[in-house]
Amino acid sequence: MTRHQKRLSVPKSWPVERKEETFTVKAGAGPHGEAGVPLLVLLRDVLGYVDSKKEARYALGQDSVLVNGKPVSDERVPIGMFDILAFTEREEYYRVFPDEGGRLAISPIDADAADSKLGKVVGKTQVSGGQTQLTLHDGHTLLVEDAAQYSPNDSIVVDNDDQSIVAHFPYEEGALVTAVAGAHAGVIGTIDEIVVTPGSSKNNVIVSQEDGEGFETVEDYVVVIDENFTGEDSGTESDSTSDVSDGGDADE
Structure with missing residues (x-):
């Protein structure tokens, strides 16, 4: 299996320019499936924090880049919808949000908002012990005791530290x-x-x-x-960071 990814064939959600270079980095294994964008793409092509894969690896080695509250060391880790990026040394925090045309964009958020992550419930199954397991859009699973409270297509907000549910938004008319x-x-x-x-x-x-x-x-x-997603921190088209700079290929 090839280790490279041609820009022309990347998913539509990836915020990269397809004709400026031949290759880009290939996403590693992880959540979000094929739509997951390698962290390197966001660091290099979107934010401009690094110029190469080597610089990205050095930066990640400082344990100051967090994804959903956890430090990451692999520049290929896939990042997707509603993930939270935290740059602790810079004191900068971002939420990944769908932008116009289905491209993923990142939007600055407050530090308090970076403590939890939104997830869409895509599955609900009963497991041994009488508990119910919820499956979220990124493949994440968690156990809940009150099965009747949650339904597929609902959204929940999960604390990054203890994985507790801190908010619940039902899928219903008026939502x-x-x-x-x-x-x-x-x-x-x-x-x-x-x-x-x-x-x-x-x-x-x-x-x-x-x-x-x-x-x-x-x-x-x-x-x-x-409503917190529709204001200053919403990630809507008017305040999202989605422009990409010239990026190198996967060999840099």
């Missing part, structure tokens, strides 16, 4: 959501109606926006959020 895929990726609105589709087809949601416009999409493409 605030952001589209994370499809033609309306990055758009924030309110669910007007959940259209239940008979059979095995996905349900649709009709979403209204503050400007009077709206859209309809499949429920897999929306994530429930709260």
Whole structure:
């Protein structure tokens, strides 16, 4: 299996320019599947904190770069939607957020907001002992005792230290959501109606926006959020950091 990744074939979510260089770094194993962006891409191409893989490895060796509260040492670790990046020496904190067109962008947040992470519930199963296991969009799992409280498509906020649930946002009409895929990726609105589709087809949601416009999409493409995502720290198009600089190839 090749260790390199051609820029022309990277997922649409990766914030890289596809025609400036031939190769970019390949993501390692981890959460978020193919959509996960290697940490090196964010450090080099988006933030401009390093110029090469060698510099990135040195920086990560200082244990001052945290992903969801934990230090990372592998520049290839995949970063995805709603992950929290913390640069402790710089006292800078960012949330990864879907931007227009489905590209991932990073938005500055306060230190307090970096202590927890939003996750969409994509699975709910009962395990031995009578507890219920929730599976989140990035593959993370956690056990809960009150099974009836949570449903697929809900969102929860999980503390990075003890993995406790600190907030819960039900998937329901009237909920605030952001589209994370499809033609309306990055758009924030309110669910007007959940259209239940008979059979095995996905349900649709009709979403209204503050400007009077709206859209309809499949429920897999929306994530429930709260009002903290729509203000200064929201990660919306107006305040996200998504521009990329000239980046080298995977061999640098």
